[in-house]
Amino acid sequence: MTISHDPADGKRLVVLISGRGSNLNALIQACADGRIHGRIVQVISNRPQALGLDFARRAGIPCSVVDHRAYPDREAFDRALADRIEASRPDLVILAGFMRILTEPFVARFAGRMVNIHPSLLPDFPGLDTHARALAAGADTHGTSVHFVTAELDGGPILMQARVPVHADDDPGTLAQRVQAAEHQLYPAAVGLICAGRVHATGGTLEFDGSRLEQPLLLSDIIEAR
Numbered sequence: 615m616t617i618s619h620d621p622a623d624g625k626r627l628v629v630l631i632s633g634r635g636s637n638l639n640a641l642i643q644a645c646a647d648g649r650i651h652g653r654i655v656q657v658i659s660n661r662p663q664a665l666g667l668d669f670a671r672r673a674g675i676p677c678s679v680v681d682h683r684a685y686p687d688r689e690a691f692d693r694a695l696a697d698r699i700e701a702s703r704p705d706l707v708i709l710a711g712f713m714r715i716l717t718e719p720f721v722a723r724f725a726g727r728m729v730n731i732h733p734s735l736l737p738d739f740p741g742l743d744t745h746a747r748a749l750a751a752g753a754d755t756h757g758t759s760v761h762f763v764t765a766e767l768d769g770g771p772i773l774m775q776a777r778v779p780v781h782a783d784d785d786p787g788t789l790a791q792r793v794q795a796a797e798h799q800l801y802p803a804a805v806g807l808i809c810a811g812r813v814h815a816t817g818g819t820l821e822f823d824g825s826r827l828e829q830p831l832l833l834s835d836i837i838e839a840r
């Protein structure tokens with residue numbers, strides 16, 4: 615399938631989801647109101663029932679399912695997924711709650727042009743159950759990170775983070791809600807910078823506005839600088 619593209623629409627974005635899709639929805643809004651100079655050209659889910667597909671359908675964005683259960687192994691699934699992504703000729707691949715561990719060949723195919731959002735202040739708490747683990751560790755600050763994807767799980771170079779306070783009466787659910795509200799600001803802001811050509815990822819390091827990024831940007835700084 616070939617999708618025609620007017621350069622005036624900005625970067626071509628493909629978003630991968632597995633579930634609710636609230637981050638996808640935040641990205642759709644940001645493309646619509648111009649915070650992101652880009653266009654979501656395809657949404658792909660590995661789960662046929664993912665609720666987030668409805669956000670794509672309502673916005674008129676082509677969406678499809680590559681169901682991991684239909685493939686004999688992780689490599690075969692990743693090959694099919696990569697082929698589906700490449701058919702849309704993306705400038706950037708955006709993982710938004712995509713709950714699959716990706717193989718090295720897949721990651722290599724999209725090196726420097728694939729980002730993920732993770733619900734912790736990486737490198738703290740990679741992996742699952744981040745909110746419960748932050749509470750168990752007695753953290754007083756928690757948050758969320760946007761990073762480029764490398765073969766190391768949640769380990770690629772971090773572009774931007776948003777911090778949230780941990781309250782004394784928080785449980786994993788209340789903390790998750792606060793983090794997700796921050797994610798809905800953070801992901802559009804980070805993707806907006808990438809689509810504006812201000813970020814370059816090369817060999818495990820990031821450049822921002824032409825200089826090496828020594829530490830992650832903070833969402834609060836970017837919002838103040840606007």
Ligand code: GRF
Pocket residue numbers: 631632633634635636637638666710711712731732733758794797
């Ligand atoms: C987000 O919290 C994100 O950090 C994590 O998965 C969750 C996805 O939520 N990777 P949604 O599907 O975007 O609502």
